Amino acid sequence: MNTQNTNENKQEFENILKDIITNDKVLKMKDYIQHYDTTLFDHCYNVSWITYKMCKFFHLNYIEATRASMLHDLFLYDWRVKSKKRSRLHAFRHPYIALKVAEKEFNLTDKEKDIILKHMWPITIIPPKSLEGFCVTLADKYSAIYESFIHYQKSLIFRYSYVLWAILFFKINI
Numbered sequence: 577m578n579t580q581n582t583n584e585n586k587q588e589f590e591n592i593l594k595d596i597i598t599n600d601k602v603l604k605m606k607d608y609i610q611h612y613d614t615t616l617f618d619h620c621y622n623v624s625w626i627t628y629k630m631c632k633f634f635h636l637n638y639i640e641a642t643r644a645s646m647l648h649d650l651f652l653y654d655w656r657v658k659s660k661k662r663s664r665l666h667a668f669r670h671p672y673i674a675l676k677v678a679e680k681e682f683n684l685t686d687k688e689k690d691i692i693l694k695h696m697w698p699i700t701i702i703p704p705k706s707l708e709g710f711c712v713t714l715a716d717k718y719s720a721i722y723e724s725f726i727h728y729q730k731s732l733i734f735r736y737s738y739v740l741w742a743i744l745f746f747k748i749n750i
């Protein structure tokens with residue numbers, strides 16, 4: 577894919593999400609962490625971008641898939657803080673909460689609703705009804721792994737940076 581195509585795709589992607597990424601509730605996702613250093617907003621944005629490219633490549637309905645994936649984790653609380661109310665059921669409950677918030681803010685299609693509701697599959701047993709939904713489940717898992725990997729990579733570099741400095745020091749002095 578050349579640079580012009582990439583820029584055009586990014587432009588189209590941003591246009592699809594224009595009303596979503598400027599919405600107050602969606603912007604609130606920037607206040608909550610999803611994985612390590614990644615906010616809920618950035619996580620949803622990453623998932624959405626991967627979904628967009630994947631669904632476009634397979635000639636699926638990438639517009640609905642892109643929009644739904646930006647909303648898939650719109651739950652607006654810190655899931656890492658344990659409370660009796662949320663407890664360990666977060667993995668099962670948050671798709672319903674995200675859908676409830678998203679429905680109040682946007683007019684969603686049935687496919688978009690299903691994508692949000694089933695994005696945790698196969699942790700939640702019932703699979704998505706559409707191929708676009710399956711793409712979102714994949715993009716979500718990929719992003720979660722990638723975001724965790726980046727965090728560990730950064731912390732390893734930080735922890736062992738003295739080794740790099742030592743190598744550099746010896747290289748310079750040899």
Ligand SMILES: [Fe+2]
Binds near residue numbers: 696
């Ligand atoms: Fe989720």
Ligand SMILES: [Fe+2]
Binds near residue numbers: 619648649
């Ligand atoms: Fe997610």
